[in-house]
């Protein structure tokens with residue numbers, strides 16, 4: 001423990017002397033502390049500052065654009081690669097997909113040219129950046145590889161070679177930090193199994209409890225599913241929401257406690273590919289990332305076995321959070337080293353929690369604030385401090401850099417993870433989005449409850465993608481280059 005952190009024993013003594021109830025060390029707080037730490041970083045930053053006039057102007061621009069586009073949680077599902085019920089995913093599959101995606105949602109930038117950089121071929125297009133990850137997960141599922149099933153990550157079949165094939169690219173560049181991604185999957189698989197694994201193989205009671213708890217999702221999505229023209233898999237037994245009663249679960253599944261075998265379960269068929277990916281509002285921004293000329297698929301032969309049992313460990317983790325966004329982010333940071341995105345700044349520990357928070361936010365958006373996505377304190381989440389939003393905020397005139405930092409970024413020099421500049425960029429971005437949010441709410445009081453840091457962040461990310469290569473309103477400067485598992 002360092003000088004700047006309070007001695008927990010001393011704090012406990014102080015609480016006792018003041019007659020305050022002792023705290024339970026196992027209790028997970030509802031507050032993340034990210035916003036408080038961001039304000040501290042902002043107040044002590046010397047190379048990054050926030051332009052107050054720029055912030056007000058940006059707030060006006062962002063509000064106007066969000067209004068004009070009807071930007072909301074619904075927008076998330078219009079991203080052509082994101083999993084949806086209309087695309088045949090069950091709720092369990094969406095939860096597991098989103099978790100896997102945000103477990104690996106980091107470091108996609110390349111030092112190579114646009115042509116030579118890592119790209120994933122999927123559905124006749126080549127995908128880069130974040131989309132390359134989502135495409136590789138979709139491609140693996142299509143091929144029958146249970147890449148989003150936690151139990152698979154620690155199975156004998158999930159060798160380095162097989163996991164490497166999941167992220168197979170169309171160019172000579174590999175996905176950045178491949179080894180770290182594989183380690184991340186294995187660590188998460190182990191932690192989920194140890195802390196949120198099946199209680200004595202009692203799948204039945206779990207499924208019943210989960211289906212009762214989340215009945216509202218069932219209702220909310222029934223309409224959507226009924227109207228779907230694509231093949232729906234909502235009657236799958238691995239879906240706790242759409243399973244009306246436990247009797248519909250095949251006997252082998254409720255009784256089996258054995259580790260997943262190599263056979264392909266009929267009910268875990270690869271996801272049906274929906275070829276219609278063009279009629280959505282975000283297709284433009286996402287397809288801009290893919291090359292125009294479709295290449296012939298040169299997909300690798302990947303492991304094609306699926307576990308016989310559904311894996312509810314992530315759902316159990318979510319349920320532990322009692323519908324609190326802060327608690328869920330804290331649970332992730334507590335249990336998984338790979339989600340513990342913290343740093344030191346000015347001799348103090350600061351929490352940033354980019355991927356833990358974006359997981360909660362993606363759940364919220366994927367389930368439109370209901371069922372697994374219902375969080376009563378979603379507004380306490382901050383923006384997700386990565387390398388795209390600072391770039392966008394700088395381009396909008398919100399963030400200013402000292403000349404040395406500005407040249408460093410412009411010259412595309414590496415910025416080591418944990419460097420003071422990096423923490424300033426991340427912390428000031430969080431605080432800037434908080435100020436933008438306050439400005440919008442102050443100018444438009446009726447938006448309270450409909451605009452928050454999550455939506456502003458998602459919007460800014462989408463805008464950054466739109467403007468990445470655009471001649472008009474293009475991004476003023478490149479992004480900072482930190483090779484990191486945190487974002």
Ligand SMILES: Nc1nc2c(c(CN[C@H]3C=C[C@H](O)[C@@H]3O)cn2[C@@H]2O[C@H](COP(=O)(O)O)[C@@H](O)[C@H]2O)c(=O)[nH]1
Nearest residue numbers: 079105106107108129130384386387388389458461487
């Ligand atoms: N702050 C923030 N950072 C985000 C995202 C997303 C994608 N979220 C989806 C969900 C809702 C949105 O509408 C998006 O469709 C990825 N990233 C981060 O960007 C970087 C990759 O960038 P590039 O190489 O250009 O793809 C990398 O650090 C990655 O972790 C976001 O939303 N917010």
